[in-house]
Amino acid sequence: MVQILSGKAVAQKLKQDITVEIDILKSKGVIPTLGIVLVGDEEDSLSYANSAKKRCETLGAGCNIFKFPAGINQDDLEKKILELNENRDIHGYIIMKPLPSQINxxxxxxxxxxxxxxxxxxxxxxxxxxxxxxxxxSPCTARAVMEILNFYQIPIEGKRAVIIGRSMVVGRPLSMMLLKQNATVTICHTRTRDLAKEAKRADILIAAAGKAEMVTKDMVSPGTVVIDVGINFKDGRMVGDVLYEEVEKLASAITPVPGGVGSVTTMVLLKQLVETCRK
Incomplete structure (x- = not known):
C-alpha cells in the first residue's frame, strides 16, 4: 500500500521545534523578525507575503513587508537592500520574484x-x-524536500535519485544535498533524451519541472518514492508535476499536491530565520 508523505505532518514537527527556539530567543529579549521585499503589485507575491506574515505572528516571530512600486529603479532598490543589511531589527529577509524587467x-x-x-x-x-x-x-524548497525524506526515514544512501528540473531553486541545489547523503543523482531536463527511461531507473523520483501532470505511469517503476515539487493550476484546481491518480498506484510513497512540499517550504524559511537569528 502506498505511503502518503504528508507535508503537513512534517510542517507540524518543524513548527514545534521552531516555537521552542523562538521562546528561548524571546527569553533573551530577541524577537526573530523576517523581512519580505515586495516590488510591484503581483497578486501571488502579495498573497504569499501576507500568508508568511500571519505564520510568523502565529509562532511569535515578527515580520515586516517592505513594499516598493513596480517602477522603482535599480539604484533606489539597491539602496533599500543595503539598508536592510544594516537593519539590526531584521534578522533575515527574502526578495519576492520575479522582479520588474528594469531590475538586474x-x-x-x-x-x-x-x-x-x-x-x-x-x-x-x-x-x-x-x-x-x-x-x-539552502533554497527553502530544496531543503523542504530533504526535510520530508528525512522525516519519513526514506533511505537515501546508495539510492538512485532522479530529478526532473535543473533550476537553481530546486533541481541543482537539491542534487548536491542528495549527493551529500550518498545518493547517486541524475538531473533530467527538457532536452533529456528518453526522459521516461531515465525516470524509470529512479528509486527516488523528484518532479520539479513546473509542468502540470507531466510525470505519468509510463515514467515510474513499481516501488519508487515520488516527490512532487510542482504547483500548477489546471481547470481551476491545483495540481503537481505528477499525474497523481496514475502514479499513486505504482509508487511506494508519494507526496500529494496540495499538502506536500509546499506545506513544508514556509516552515523551512522560518527555521532558517531562527538559525540566522541565533547566530
Missing part, C-alpha cells in the same frame, strides 16, 4: 548580506550548497 536581479543578489539571505539568493550561499558547507542557507 543578479546585481541585487550580489549585494544581499549572506548572513541574512535565508532563501539562498547570494553567490556565497549557493557556493556553500555546492561545496557541502552547512554554514550557509
Amino acid at each position: 536581479e543578479k546585481r541585487i543578489a550580489e549585494i544581499i548580506d549572506p548572513a541574512k539571505d535565508i532563501d539562498c539568493m547570494t553567490p556565497k550561499n549557493i557556493a556553500k550548497v555546492f561545496a557541502g558547507d552547512n554554514t550557509g542557507f
Whole structure:
C-alpha cells in the first residue's frame, strides 16, 4: 500500500521545534523578525507575503513587508537592500520574484548580506550548497524536500535519485544535498533524451519541472518514492508535476499536491530565520 508523505505532518514537527527556539530567543529579549521585499503589485507575491506574515505572528516571530512600486529603479532598490543589511531589527529577509524587467536581479543578489539571505539568493550561499558547507542557507524548497525524506526515514544512501528540473531553486541545489547523503543523482531536463527511461531507473523520483501532470505511469517503476515539487493550476484546481491518480498506484510513497512540499517550504524559511537569528 502506498505511503502518503504528508507535508503537513512534517510542517507540524518543524513548527514545534521552531516555537521552542523562538521562546528561548524571546527569553533573551530577541524577537526573530523576517523581512519580505515586495516590488510591484503581483497578486501571488502579495498573497504569499501576507500568508508568511500571519505564520510568523502565529509562532511569535515578527515580520515586516517592505513594499516598493513596480517602477522603482535599480539604484533606489539597491539602496533599500543595503539598508536592510544594516537593519539590526531584521534578522533575515527574502526578495519576492520575479522582479520588474528594469531590475538586474543578479546585481541585487550580489549585494544581499549572506548572513541574512535565508532563501539562498547570494553567490556565497549557493557556493556553500555546492561545496557541502552547512554554514550557509539552502533554497527553502530544496531543503523542504530533504526535510520530508528525512522525516519519513526514506533511505537515501546508495539510492538512485532522479530529478526532473535543473533550476537553481530546486533541481541543482537539491542534487548536491542528495549527493551529500550518498545518493547517486541524475538531473533530467527538457532536452533529456528518453526522459521516461531515465525516470524509470529512479528509486527516488523528484518532479520539479513546473509542468502540470507531466510525470505519468509510463515514467515510474513499481516501488519508487515520488516527490512532487510542482504547483500548477489546471481547470481551476491545483495540481503537481505528477499525474497523481496514475502514479499513486505504482509508487511506494508519494507526496500529494496540495499538502506536500509546499506545506513544508514556509516552515523551512522560518527555521532558517531562527538559525540566522541565533547566530
